[in-house]
Amino acid sequence: MNQTLIDYTLHLADNALIIAQRNAELCAHSPILEQDIAITNITLDLIGQSRNFYQYSAVLKADGSTEDSLAYLRDVRAFKNCLITEIPNGDWGQTILRQYFFSSFQFLLFQQLQHSKDEQLAAIATKSLKEITYHVRWSSEWVIRLGDGTEESRNRMIKAIDALWTYTGEFFIPVEYETKTALEGFGVDVTTLKKEWEEKVKAVFEEATLAFPEKSFYQTGGKTGVHTEQLGFILSDLQFLQRAYPGAEW
Amino acid sequence: MVRSSTISTDAIWEILEQVTDPEVPVLTITDLGIVRDVKINDDEVEVVITPTYTGCPAMDMIAMNIRLALIENGYSKIKITSVLSPAWTTDWMSEDGKRKLLEYGIAPPHLLSTDPSTIEIQCPQCMSSNTKCISEFGSTACKALYQCNDCKEPFDYFKCH
Numbered sequence: 167m168n169q170t171l172i173d174y175t176l177h178l179a180d181n182a183l184i185i186a187q188r189n190a191e192l193c194a195h196s197p198i199l200e201q202d203i204a205i206t207n208i209t210l211d212l213i214g215q216s217r218n219f220y221q222y223s224a225v226l227k228a229d230g231s232t233e234d235s236l237a238y239l240r241d242v243r244a245f246k247n248c249l250i251t252e253i254p255n256g257d258w259g260q261t262i263l264r265q266y267f268f269s270s271f272q273f274l275l276f277q278q279l280q281h282s283k284d285e286q287l288a289a290i291a292t293k294s295l296k297e298i299t300y301h302v303r304w305s306s307e308w309v310i311r312l313g314d315g316t317e318e319s320r321n322r323m324i325k326a327i328d329a330l331w332t333y334t335g336e337f338f339i340p341v342e343y344e345t346k347t348a349l350e351g352f353g354v355d356v357t358t359l360k361k362e363w364e365e366k367v368k369a370v371f372e373e374a375t376l377a378f379p380e381k382s383f384y385q386t387g388g389k390t391g392v393h394t395e396q397l398g399f400i401l402s403d404l405q406f407l408q409r410a411y412p413g414a415e416w
Numbered sequence: 417m418v419r420s421s422t423i424s425t426d427a428i429w430e431i432l433e434q435v436t437d438p439e440v441p442v443l444t445i446t447d448l449g450i451v452r453d454v455k456i457n458d459d460e461v462e463v464v465i466t467p468t469y470t471g472c473p474a475m476d477m478i479a480m481n482i483r484l485a486l487i488e489n490g491y492s493k494i495k496i497t498s499v500l501s502p503a504w505t506t507d508w509m510s511e512d513g514k515r516k517l518l519e520y521g522i523a524p525p526h527l528l529s530t531d532p533s534t535i536e537i538q539c540p541q542c543m544s545s546n547t548k549c550i551s552e553f554g555s556t557a558c559k560a561l562y563q564c565n566d567c568k569e570p571f572d573y574f575k576c577h
Contacts (some may be wrong), residue, residue, distance in 0.1 A: 200550060200551035200553070200561065201551075203551065203553050203554065203555070203561075204551060204552060204553035207553040207556075207557050208553075210469075210471035210472075210473070210557055211469060211470055211471050211557065212471070213471050214467075214469065214470030214471025214472070215470050215471070217470075217471070218470060218500065285501070286500075288501070289499075289500040289501035289503070290500060292500075292501065292502075292503050293467075293470055293500050293501070293503040293504075294470060296503060296505075296577055297469060297470060297557075300552060300553075300575075303552065304552050304553070
């Protein structure tokens with residue numbers, strides 16, 4: 167059993183599940199119907215990705231874990247998602263920007279993960295990349311529309327950048343299981359993705375007439391299970407049914 | 417009960433050609449290119465499928481419908497295997513499938529190799545190419561929402577994937 171590979175796979179699964187759970191809060195609550203459909207379709211793709219990673223984690227663990235037990239029965243400290251995925255939706259601007267930052271990162275990460283020595287991780291990455299391409303296109307169009315929109319929408323985007331920027335650094339600050347899996351050829355060295363990510367974001371911000379924040383203190387901890395106070399609330403919602411009625415099925 | 421010695425993969429493919437997609441019932445799963453392989457392991461029938469979109473909720477139902485169709489035809493030992501690689505693409509959709517989609521009112525996907533600048537999404541109602549995208553995401557993960565500028569009808573476009 168390769169604990170490092172299990173941790174890494176769970177990290178990828180948790181990232182997708184937690185941002186999906188946040189987006190799912192908007193189901194039937196988005197500003198307009200078409201965008202409600204868009205954000206929930208993205209949610210569906212992300213849940214699908216998380217299922218693939220959880221199923222594979224369960225195979226690797228080989229201890230009776232299932233995709234369901236991994237999603238529904240682990241507590242806060244066991245979750246390895248980046249902090250940005252658990253930040254509240256805020257207004258539409260903040261939701262969009264969080265998705266844009268995350269999808270642009272996922273795009274670069276999975277481009278590399280396609281070449282993983284681990285066949286299953288490579289297959290999941292290749293498959294997911296097709297969907298992520300849509301997520302990047304859709305969310306970047308919204309960043310541009312709102313940033314270069316009205317005074318109100320522009321101010322909201324500036325506030326959203328202020329709220330989220332401090333969480334973006336964590337993408338590129340590796341923890342032990344990332345460094346180890348990257349060395350073994352299973353994972354990706356995230357430090358190599360930072361420059362390209364920043365260039366992509368800069369180009370979109372420029373089109374959106376938004377200033378690119380040059381310096382920041384970056385929050386970290388999520389990848390090793392040290393979360394914001396938000397994750398407990400997310401899990402209490404996400405896990406309620408299985409905790410209250412263990413083993414409940416449709 | 418079908419005996420192992422009499423199982424032929426052709427017969428299995430014929431049954432699978434009758435199984436339809438629950439979200440787009442005009443298409444069969446073989447039209448969509450979801451079935452990747454059929455294997456006979458002694459007296460067991462193994463159907464290898466691949467998901468269209470990772471989170472497509474129709475996949476669980478499709479697996480169940482395959483099982484039911486095989487049971488109805490007398491096969492009892494059935495294994496359904498899901499593979500992710502190579503990743504599904506709309507290029508695997510049959511020409512017959514594309515024609516059926518159009519007749520059903522959904523604009524079919526272009527080939528991935530098509531130059532994006534030359535792509536025209538035709539309105540399935542009046543065949544006009546003067547159409548616009550309303551939303552990148554439509555009623556299911558595989559579709560985008562379009563509208564015809566001539567006849568004004570909104571329609572689904574099966575995204576090139």
